[in-house]
Amino acid sequence: MTSKTTDRIATIFFWATGLIIVLLLAWFLIRILGDGLPMLSWNFITGRPSEVRAGGGVGPQLFNSFYILFLSLLFSLPIGIGAGVYLAIYAKKNQFTDFIRVSVEALASVPSIVFGLFGFLLFVNWMGLKFSILGGSATLALLNLPVLVRVTEVALRSVPESYWEASLALGSTQWQAIRKVLLPAALPSLMTGITLVAGRALGESAILIYTAGLSVSRYLPDFNIFSMGETLSTHLWYVQSEAIVPDAKNIAKGSAALLLLVVLAFNLLIAIPSRMIQKKLSGGK
Structure with missing residues (x-):
């Protein structure tokens, strides 16, 4: 087999793989958004849920999703980025730091339900927080920490070493660099x-x-970190499996579409400025 034939086969294979992924993603979006978008309305997005009557909304769950996300990042970002900086800059290469890296990578692969059980034992029972926004945020922070540590370390190591050397040569301290x-x-x-x-x-x-937990406060918005904080994703699981409300299927479809739109919008809001910053740092190339 000639090199040209091998190259052509490889090209066809990779194009087919990419096309399959795009088609799967398109089918996924069309299926969820096609069923869920007709269920979305202003009353559904901002309204309160109903346990027995049709027509309830997901306003408190949507608020809790962002509130718990904000608190979890507030807990995990300083620790995760700080630990990544330590491993990339300050830590010496020895068996102890190698053990830390292996442990971080192992924690990053632990199933989320294991973190949930650990958070239940630590925050809900031992610390007495019960089912609360604070307990959920702290457990989510533990889930995010290993990924943030590894991402920070890899990101810092990918920066050319000449940047670091030039900064120190100009008289800056390590922290300033x-x-x-x-x-x-x-x-x-x-x-x-x-x-x-x-x-x-x-x-x-x-x-x-x-x-x-699987309940929400009577008040919206409720910033009390000790109140129960059902989110949009847990509400989706609840109405699909245990709810007795007559329009449970419609609520599940609308919740799935809304959750998908929220995740896509959140990713775009972060990805677009990130690309702009990257383009600016590369000199507009």
Whole structure:
């Protein structure tokens, strides 16, 4: 087999693979949005849920989704980025740091339901937080930490070493070089990692079922971190499996479409500025 034939076969294979992925994604979007978009209305998006009567909304669940996401990132970003900076810049290469990296990678592959059970034992029972927004946010932060640590370390190591050396040669301290040179240069990669963990947190249900509960406050918006915080993803699971409301299927379809739109919009809101920053850093090329 000649090299040209091999190249042609490989090209066809990769194009076919990409086309299959696009078709699967298109089918996924058409199926969910096609069933769910007709169910969406302003009253559905902002209204309160109903347990026995048809016509309930998902306003509190939508608010809780963003509130828990914000709190989880508030907990995990400083620790995750700080640990990544430590591993990339300060940590010496020895068995201890190798053990930390292996442990972080192992935690990143742990199923979310295991984190949910751990959060239930630690935050709900041992710390006495019960089912609450705070417990759910803290457990989500634990889920996000391993990914943030690895993304930060890889992003910083991908920055050319000449940036670091030039900054130190000009008289800056290590902290100044990290804050003003390395982190800005690694920002596009960091934004990608934050987008991944945020999208995962928005769609997470197993963790929040065990820690945040399946009920919402009577008030909207309710910023009380000790109140129960059912999110849109857990509400979708609930109405699809246990709800007795007559229009449960319609609520599930609308919730699925709304959740998909929220995740897509959130990713775009982060991805577009990230691309602009990356283009600016590369000199507009």
